[in-house]
Amino acid sequence: MSVDAIIVIAVIIAAVVLFIKELFTVDTVALLILVTLVLTGIVSPNEAAEGFSNNATLTVLFMFILSGALFKTGALQQFAIRISASFKGRYYTSMALLMLFISFISAFINNTPVVAVFIPVVLQISRVSGIPASKMLIPVSFATIFGGTCSVIGTSTNILVSGIAEANGLPAIPMFQMLPMGLIIVGVGTAYMLLVGFRLLPDRSKGKNLEDKFRVVDYLTDVEILPTSPDVGMAIMQSQLANKLELDVIELQRSGTTFSMPSGDMILQAHDVLKVRCDIGKIRAMKEQMKALVNPAVHIGGHDLSGKASTLVELIIPSDSDFEGKTLKDVDFRRSFRAAPLAIRHREEVLHDHLYSIPMKAGDVILAEIKTHFVEQLRKDERSGKSPFILLSESTLVDFKKKQFAWVMAIVIAVIALAAFDIVPIMIGAITAVVLLVISKSMTMKEAYESVSWQVIFLLAGALSLGKAMSNSGLDETIAQTIIGNLGVFGPVAILSGLYLATAVLTELMSNNATAALLAPIAIATAHNLGLSPTPFLMAVTFAASASFATPIGYQTNTMVYTAGEYKFTDFLKVGSGLGILFWILATIFIPIFFPF
Numbered sequence: 001m002s003v004d005a006i007i008v009i010a011v012i013i014a015a016v017v018l019f020i021k022e023l024f025t026v027d028t029v030a031l032l033i034l035v036t037l038v039l040t041g042i043v044s045p046n047e048a049a050e051g052f053s054n055n056a057t058l059t060v061l062f063m064f065i066l067s068g069a070l071f072k073t074g075a076l077q078q079f080a081i082r083i084s085a086s087f088k089g090r091y092y093t094s095m096a097l098l099m100l101f102i103s104f105i106s107a108f109i110n111n112t113p114v115v116a117v118f119i120p121v122v123l124q125i126s127r128v129s130g131i132p133a134s135k136m137l138i139p140v141s142f143a144t145i146f147g148g149t150c151s152v153i154g155t156s157t158n159i160l161v162s163g164i165a166e167a168n169g170l171p172a173i174p175m176f177q178m179l180p181m182g183l184i185i186v187g188v189g190t191a192y193m194l195l196v197g198f199r200l201l202p203d204r205s206k207g208k209n210l211e212d213k214f215r216v217v218d219y220l221t222d223v224e225i226l227p228t229s230p231d232v233g234m235a236i237m238q239s240q241l242a243n244k245l246e247l248d249v250i251e252l253q254r255s256g257t258t259f260s261m262p263s264g265d266m267i268l269q270a271h272d273v274l275k276v277r278c279d280i281g282k283i284r285a286m287k288e289q290m291k292a293l294v295n296p297a298v299h300i301g302g303h304d305l306s307g308k309a310s311t312l313v314e315l316i317i318p319s320d321s322d323f324e325g326k327t328l329k330d331v332d333f334r335r336s337f338r339a340a341p342l343a344i345r346h347r348e349e350v351l352h353d354h355l356y357s358i359p360m361k362a363g364d365v366i367l368a369e370i371k372t373h374f375v376e377q378l379r380k381d382e383r384s385g386k387s388p389f390i391l392l393s394e395s396t397l398v399d400f401k402k403k404q405f406a407w408v409m410a411i412v413i414a415v416i417a418l419a420a421f422d423i424v425p426i427m428i429g430a431i432t433a434v435v436l437l438v439i440s441k442s443m444t445m446k447e448a449y450e451s452v453s454w455q456v457i458f459l460l461a462g463a464l465s466l467g468k469a470m471s472n473s474g475l476d477e478t479i480a481q482t483i484i485g486n487l488g489v490f491g492p493v494a495i496l497s498g499l500y501l502a503t504a505v506l507t508e509l510m511s512n513n514a515t516a517a518l519l520a521p522i523a524i525a526t527a528h529n530l531g532l533s534p535t536p537f538l539m540a541v542t543f544a545a546s547a548s549f550a551t552p553i554g555y556q557t558n559t560m561v562y563t564a565g566e567y568k569f570t571d572f573l574k575v576g577s578g579l580g581i582l583f584w585i586l587a588t589i590f591i592p593i594f595f596p597f
Contacts, residue, residue, distance in 0.1 A: 030462025
């Protein structure tokens with residue numbers, strides 16, 4: 001094995017570890033891969049830059065914009081609310097319809113906004129029907145994965161594999177070549193979730209209010225500013241309460257008047273009563289150092305947080321949020337959103353202290369108290385695609401623009417049809433569609449930029465450089481020969497099955513796009529060594545790269561519902577393992593039938 005191949009293996013191992021540990025965001029890891037490969041001379045600067053100009057990368061970029069334009073019309077939200085009305089007393093029928101509907105739209109629209117729309121809808125269904133949200137959110141996430149396997153534009157992974165095929169001198173994957181296998185996945189996957197998955201899903205959140213979910217009892221208390229306090233005459237933002245003790249002032253009472261979420265430049269006066277978020281240690285410090293009278297008997301469990309002045313809300317960080325990797329201090333959370341954080345649910349852990357210094361991750365949920373009149377602004381921002389989070393605790397008002405929906409839908413259908421009949425390449429069609437939307441004022445260029453998940457774009461560029469490095473170093477050929485040497489005696493079906501299994505396991509641990517970029521060159525090299533068509537082997541990688549069900553980190557929609565549904569890591573393992581094995585068996589049987597060797 002060459003030195004270059006050993007370096008590439010080391011880079012792959014390091015990347016897998018970083019993906020699992022979540023020390024950096026996935027796009028940061030991708031750029032680290034790219035830089036390392038260039039500095040070690042395995043790929044040239046020009047080859048590294050090709051990832052940004054690759055057909056797959058550009059197609060994904062402009063498809064994001066088309067999805068954003070469709071999302072902006074309000075159609076998806078409107079359909080979601082109509083479906084939710086059927087849930088009373090008809091769980092299995094309604095859940096089947098919901099999953100099939102989500103699968104259908106996910107075949108053509110980016111999965112992330114689909115899940116972003118349905119998380120609040122599912123939580124509302126849960127409150128009305130009494131069915132725990134934990135029984136519905138994983139099926140919603142899985143349904144987007146099922147649907148994404150039905151067309152080449154269903155996920156960025158499919159487009160990526162098609163781009164890798166073209167880069168290796170093979171034809172691009174036709175628009176609906178994946179449909180027969182995709183329909184089997186949708187049908188079997190939906191049936192599995194209704195018959196088996198529902199029984200394995202946990203029963204959580206039932207009967208819980210927000211205070212119970214975030215375990216914030218005794219974290220709010222009243223503080224009276226005494227005349228001898230050093231904070232008298234100081235602005236809230238400059239006070240020792242805010243700076244030294246890092247307290248959030250939720251409310252200020254003065255001479256019978258209540259100021260909800262007071263501004264940071266409001267001057268404190270003697271005998272002001274502040275409602276603050278704190279812990280026992282800070283209560284002690286306030287008594288001893290700040291000359292404040294503390295009433296710990298008043299806490300969140302007995303205090304009205306849902307009055308006219310303020311509202312308690314949950315805000316989830318989606319996978320393409322500007323918040324990811326930043327702290328609440330970095331985004332000036334209080335000033336920008338007129339909100340005070342009370343707790344953060346990160347994966348299976350609820351955090352209460354040092355909230356402004358905790359880096360946000362996709363799937364995190366912030367419990368915050370916000371001025372009631374500002375909630376509508378958050379809703380508007382969310383509908384326009386400008387919000388960095390999803391508002392969970394408030395129902396989203398829908399402004400359905402029928403004429404705009406008809407125009408956008410006509411353009412999307414035209415793009416799909418032209419690509420399906422090989423009249424116009426999907427990349428050119430998508431770019432043309434975006435131009436038409438902008439000049440027709442269906443969306444602005446600013447809105448187009450905001451619709452793109454730049455994290456995915458950088459991830460694709462970095463992942464493609466890894467595939468190029470495998471080819472340059474000869475590692476793809478070495479691995480292909482090893483696979484053939486171990487499984488060749490059992491025939492091509494066994495090799496295909498092994499390739500699917502390896503991809504499916506790896507995609508549970510790292511990004512699905514990175515996994516596809518890693519295994520697709522190996523699939524092509526394996527086919528060439530066997531003298532067989534590369535199509536079935538590429539299909540094995542493509543379907544397996546999206547088959548992330550057993551962990552919450554392998555697929556971005558799983559990450560989004562992880563915290564919102566109060567799931568544990570083991571919940572995905574229980575429900576998803578069986579589904580992954582079932583799809584492995586189905587792939588082994590049907591891929592050779594639909595895509596002959």
